[in-house]
Amino acid sequence: MKADPIGVLTGSHYLDGDHACAEGAIAAGCRFFAGYPITPSTEVAERISARFPYVGGIFIQMEDELGSMAAILGAAWGGKKAMTVTSGPGFSLMMENIGLGAMTETPCVIANVQRGGPSTGLPTLVGQQDIMQARWGSHGDYEIIAIAPDSPQEAFDFTIKAFNLSEKYRVPTMVMLDECVGHMTERVIIPPAEEIEIEPRRYTKLSPEEYLPYKPCEDLIPEMVKAGDGYNVHITGLTHNEKGYPIINEEVQAVLVKRLVDKINVNAEDIIITEEEEIENAEVIVISYGITSRVARMSIDLARKDGIKVGSMRLITIWPFPEKRVKELAKKVKAFVVPEINAGQLVYEVERCACGNANTYLVPHYGGGVHNPQDIFDKIKEAMK
Amino acid sequence: MAKTELRITGFGGQGVILSAYIIGKAASIFDNKYATMTQSFGPEARGSACSAQLIISEEKILYPYIIKPNIMIAMSQEGYEKYEATMKGEGILIYESNLVKPGKNRTKIKKYCIPSTKIAEDLGRRIIQNIVMLGFFTAVTGLIDYNAMKEAVKTSVPRGTEELNLKAFESGYEYFKKQKK
Numbered sequence: 001m002k003a004d005p006i007g008v009l010t011g012s013h014y015l016d017g018d019h020a021c022a023e024g025a026i027a028a029g030c031r032f033f034a035g036y037p038i039t040p041s042t043e044v045a046e047r048i049s050a051r052f053p054y055v056g057g058i059f060i061q062m063e064d065e066l067g068s069m070a071a072i073l074g075a076a077w078g079g080k081k082a083m084t085v086t087s088g089p090g091f092s093l094m095m096e097n098i099g100l101g102a103m104t105e106t107p108c109v110i111a112n113v114q115r116g117g118p119s120t121g122l123p124t125l126v127g128q129q130d131i132m133q134a135r136w137g138s139h140g141d142y143e144i145i146a147i148a149p150d151s152p153q154e155a156f157d158f159t160i161k162a163f164n165l166s167e168k169y170r171v172p173t174m175v176m177l178d179e180c181v182g183h184m185t186e187r188v189i190i191p192p193a194e195e196i197e198i199e200p201r202r203y204t205k206l207s208p209e210e211y212l213p214y215k216p217c218e219d220l221i222p223e224m225v226k227a228g229d230g231y232n233v234h235i236t237g238l239t240h241n242e243k244g245y246p247i248i249n250e251e252v253q254a255v256l257v258k259r260l261v262d263k264i265n266v267n268a269e270d271i272i273i274t275e276e277e278e279i280e281n282a283e284v285i286v287i288s289y290g291i292t293s294r295v296a297r298m299s300i301d302l303a304r305k306d307g308i309k310v311g312s313m314r315l316i317t318i319w320p321f322p323e324k325r326v327k328e329l330a331k332k333v334k335a336f337v338v339p340e341i342n343a344g345q346l347v348y349e350v351e352r353c354a355c356g357n358a359n360t361y362l363v364p365h366y367g368g369g370v371h372n373p374q375d376i377f378d379k380i381k382e383a384m385k
Numbered sequence: 386m387a388k389t390e391l392r393i394t395g396f397g398g399q400g401v402i403l404s405a406y407i408i409g410k411a412a413s414i415f416d417n418k419y420a421t422m423t424q425s426f427g428p429e430a431r432g433s434a435c436s437a438q439l440i441i442s443e444e445k446i447l448y449p450y451i452i453k454p455n456i457m458i459a460m461s462q463e464g465y466e467k468y469e470a471t472m473k474g475e476g477i478l479i480y481e482s483n484l485v486k487p488g489k490n491r492t493k494i495k496k497y498c499i500p501s502t503k504i505a506e507d508l509g510r511r512i513i514q515n516i517v518m519l520g521f522f523t524a525v526t527g528l529i530d531y532n533a534m535k536e537a538v539k540t541s542v543p544r545g546t547e548e549l550n551l552k553a554f555e556s557g558y559e560y561f562k563k564q565k566k
Contacts, residue, residue, distance in 0.1 A: 012413075012414045013414070014406065014409055014410035014413055014414055014420075016422075180423075180449060183423065183424065184421060184422065184423055184449050185406060185409055185421070185422040185423075185424075186409075186413065186419075186420065186421050186422070186446075187413040187414060187419070187420070291449070294447045294448065294449065295447070295448055297447045298447050298448050369450075370448075370449070370450065373448065
């Protein structure tokens, strides 16, 4: 399906990452937004509130982030593509209902413009400290999808991608921007609507008598209906059977939770997007994501000038993690260097997948700025020893 | 010049960020270059020394922050004093002659000034001071194509004020051209 031209501002624009994210959402067909303003994500909400009247969207400024997250789940079941946006403490507050979204398999997008934490931390300054929270923040076992753009152009492109993945896999999908990307202004090219591919909602063709809301198709994803279409559905956060009714026992739990996890893991290769550069002869590979990948590229240039064979792997999707590929690479290289604007989060995944075959070096940064390229370069040199 | 780092500083409310936005837009949308803009947030963007930073390059920009500006535009004394040292004694300093008194240090900084507030007031609205400054910047540096700058001004200011803003831009541009003669 192609994008509805009404929401697509085709042309060249000079936009910050937040505004580009908003335009990506609108182009993707988002017509319901609920949120509570918080720096540095507010500009996403501002842009959507200014643009929605022209595209027929509904914008609600909610009482808080708990309500915001609940509202977008309701809107999705009402038939809308829905989004919320937040940062820092707001992301923490959304966690319970993100779990509800995962359990009820509700397509929705959460943009988190990361700032430094913990707590209120650094409201106006950059962090990448919510990487693990994105995946594990709500209680229980589930999987989500998370994408980390590194520029305003990618904030546009990958917000569309997030909506598409969210619909395809019926899972809350996160766009993990950071303050630097969100507040950075660059050229953003918005293509014509007919060049933007949109994943339609997976509505059932079955009659109300035949339809079971949680009976999965072959790819493990069940089909949806929306409120008002004449289907009797029961949607609950309790463990439920294919009919959607609560069944509190270990057999049903095992079937349901296993599927919630499997539907992402089995399809991981279809979801994962990475960018590799000069991996072939590399002795060291820098694994990075978001704004840090742009800084790391400078360090990689410095290292190459120094004669070091260093490759780059940039994670565009951070969850699911490209486990298979990192395991393969670990057998070929001496070490991985992982710069992150946190005290070490994704590095644990790299270390796990390296399985002792390659060394793993973290280059931490505690937030409030980006790395000095020299620090990553120094770690590359250390990894070569 | 392959890569230029630019800082604009002034009081929050003088149009510091809009000025950088217009230069960035001119460069990246109308002049075929890359331009990455970052800016101050929080209290400093609302009254005290506000700053916007811009990298303009012929190539794709990786590191998004400026390290040592080649060009600094100062529209307030406080902003000048806060950021002057980052120039490390080199580059081009452009300043508002009635609002900024630069120090008399013996450095390699080339200085150019314009009474942009006075010019804006004579045109009828003080608020267009920053656009006068952009015209002056365009003439002094030749960094961005003149027509690209005009196009960016026209498409970035509030509707209905295009003519006045273009007049402001021209006034700043001409001020330097006349000086040169």
